[in-house]
Amino acid sequence: MTPVLDTLPAAPTWLVPLPVLLPLVGAGLTLVLGGRDQWQRFISITVFVGVLMAACGLVYGADRFGPLVVEAGGWPVPMGIVLIADRLAALMVLVSVIVTFSVLLFSIGQGRSSEDERDAGSPLPIFHPTLMVLLAGVCTTFLSGDLFHIFVGFEMLLTASFVLLTLGGTAERVRAGVNYVFVSMLSSLIFLTAIALTYAATGTVNLAQLAGRLDALPDSTRVTLQVLLLLGFCIKAAVFPMSGWLPDSYPTAPAPVTAVFAGLLTKVGVYAIIRTQTLLFPQDTLNTVLLWAALLTMIVGILGAIAQDDIKRLLSFTLVSHIGYMLFGVAIGNEIGLSGAIFYVVHHIMVQTALFLVSGLIEWRGGSTSLSELGGLARTSPLIAVLFFIPAMNLAGIPPFSGFLGKVALLQGGVQSGTWLAYLLIAGSVLTSLLTLYAVSRVWSQAFWRRAPEPGGGQERPAIDSPTGALRLGVVRAIPRGMTLPTTGLVILGVAITVAAGPLYEITDRAATDLRARSPYITSVFDQGVVP
Template sequence: MNGLASVLVPLPVVLPLVAAGLTLVVTRRIALQRAISLTALGVVLTASIWMVFLADAQGPLVVHAGGWEPPMGIPLVVDRLSAIMLVVSVIVTGGVLLFAIGQGRSGGDESDGDSPLPIFHPTMMVLISGVATTFISGDLFHIYVGFEMLLIASFVLLTLGGSPQRVSAGTNYVFVSLLSSLFFLSAIALVYAATGTVTLAQLAGRLDALSPEAAVTIQVLLLIGFAVKAAVFPMSGWLPDSYPTASASVTAVFAGLLTKVGVYAIIRTQTLLFPHGAINNLLLWAALLTMLVGILGAIAQNDIKRLLSFTLVSHIGYLLFGVALANQAGLSGAIFYMVHHIVIQTTLFLVVGLVEWRSGTTSLDELGGLAKTAPFIAILFFVPALNLAGIPPFSGFLGKVGIFQGGVQEGGWLSYLVIASAVLTSLLTLYAVARVWARAFWQRPVTELVAKSVHGSAPSDTAAEGNGGRHVAAVRRGGPDGPLRNPASTRYADVATGPLELDPERLARLQVIADRPVPRGTVLPTVLLVVVGISLTVVAGPLYGITDRAAADLLVRTPYIEAVFPGGAP
């Protein structure tokens, strides 16, 4: 097994970097870029699935980079948790890459066209290599290196197209990420000063020897750094302002995957380095507030991308809840739910990309009628939306039940309070996605209503059309033939959401691109991810078996430590 592990374990890091270099060499040959990227992801996916079975059957796989033994060298460790995360991250990245290829461009959206330099594929390869580096690194500093690889790649992807909105969002993202990195790097410096090592398996014993105050200080610094990456309240405000500005493919991989890298780091450090639960109550409060603040922000949104971004924040609270419980049921449920959420959140953002392509907008104030004009897209939204809301028998429901079982086992009023908040968050999530369904898919398109009103079809100075309980009126001065109240805009009133304004050019553009056919190449990867999301329910039993065993090993710590130091950590 050692020879096989020496090939498999570094592959998820090394092969995407090689692919990034090759795709940069062939920048003028987009078809070859695509072939290189997909081939690399296919090989990495095969290796990752293989490592899941090996790690589950034989324990963690360990490779010492360059043949140097720790603590001088860098251990690369693949246990059940990291192997599962590798598999799901490659699956969703592959789906997103196929979606971008289906658009017929190297990233970007219709308004941007192709980026000036075809750097989408090289950057995506660097991104997946950074994700893999974080998952398999056996020392804190190289987890930090993985985070910085993510930061660089994320900034490039966020700002593709160079629009002022994207550059501004990318700048804010970089500022927040650098602040997170500052806390993380400060914690690493303190760890090394206090223990003389940054190797995780060695730290597991040496941190126990520190004073409680020093250990808690290091723990808090690490948690702040990871919590910013994971968008845990109150460090989550950056996410809804950054992710929705990017193209559909970029937003999907960010929303599905990148925040979970921060959650993974929290799970790894909390279980391995700080098993005594000194601040678990603080984590429970953070989980509760993350759930409630995120979902309340979601139901206040009128743009689907922003709404889903806030639901992303709220469901990070479920993962943090499972970690804070520090028991096998809660931790296993959190790992299962993390796999579910990566797939479902990525899928929903890809579906929203299809909606935007077909309708030219993601604003609920400008959408309608998609269930009739695009029934297949409606189905693609409906299934993962129910899954996100936790409707049985989908995987979202199963993951939440596992976490709730951990909460009941833990007991205590705070644990039950968080369970109640989690149930409320699920109900509000269902309300939020039902609202999207009602306004974007079920009601009549606003463009039709405003077009009728603007052309004076109503008999009075306020032209109105009923719309399934929603009242839209184009307001003119001096009767139906009078000038618009505001010559620069078409203003109409909406009983559900209040006064709205559409620029005439904007309205004309929406009418021109309404019912535009969606590229077939974007539908297939979205369908595949919907099927993956449904299959999580089908394979829930075996998957829960692996997550249970992963949680048990994380809590006892010895399998990880002994795999890195067979004779015991020095």
């Protein structure tokens, strides 16, 4: 008779390295095929479909079997590289692949992936491989089981981000790229210093092993390491007062690049904060500091947003502001707060990326993202109006959208905490939601509802094939279907989060429970659950 255990399905651990390996292989192939745009597109789409299927398998496997662990090269833990896909990491990988795939399809539809906007005949074969390196870096960060390879993922992101940020080579983009690289290198230097000090103090950088060894350190040493790690991650996550670089860097890039940056890159820092705070530093030593940082990030970010005239800059400031919600849930630290933070990360990645893609449609149709130069889009482009309105209301947290559901969980976590500072954060969260609604409503009223400004105005006649020229001459440019379909799909997925909020919250609840317990992560790495 066959034992029952022999009939159970095996955990699909073979899927774990695929979100890293497939994009790197695809990047190499598309780089070799530079200049052959059709082949680059075919390989990129094929790779993304493969990674998307692998990510779906990881979410299923991690939720059913627990954390999936792979020892790279057969080296035992902690000597070799270990990749771990628990519920949190698998969910982050899945959402990252979805939004990056949408951005790829949008860029193909726009033609930005193959042509320089300054010269319609100048190929940009570097876009496809760079975007796949970016995805590989994101997935490396999420799946890495040690601090050093999280750092490696960050550096892959930095390299790919600089290339994407400076596409076109304009002076404004190069300046923004230099600023971005400087800030990222500062963050990386702090992170690398923290890794070196952690290894010196504990003899390891493996996260599961650190979870046991950090508890044995003196309080002063442990707090020093925590502060350094948090400082490096908070710069990457654009937490106030280390957020000033973001609104000056992101809006200068092409629309699809800005969209993937806004949706993903800051969330990598948020993920690192969640992972290290729950696994390595479960004590509440710095939670008060994090709560104040969350409150200031919310308020300062949204005040910056309502002062902007450009849609991209306005959305960049709302991006900073809503990082505060995620930090709020992490700092509260209870199960409801952590689950709400994870849910809100998933929601925000989808919604923020969709809004930046819509801003690309607005720029294509109206020739600008400046509110002073736009108007009448609700009449001339009703599809764009709908595509903006839905994620904008979602971002503002209007019921019954997922933004509202995520904020409710965070507020419940704050109430359960019961401290005066938690109640102050609750008030700040409500105020931020109201100001977010005001900011996106101002975009609606000026760009979509009011009459369009008069074209021309006696200025020098611009080229009609440029977006700005089309605007000034009053020419309405048709939007390629390849741009509207990915944007529409992402907006629909944002609404789907609302419809599927129940099952998604069940996963985030289980993820939060595991994060607080720590033992599922540790025991998945070490067979007996004992950290040597």
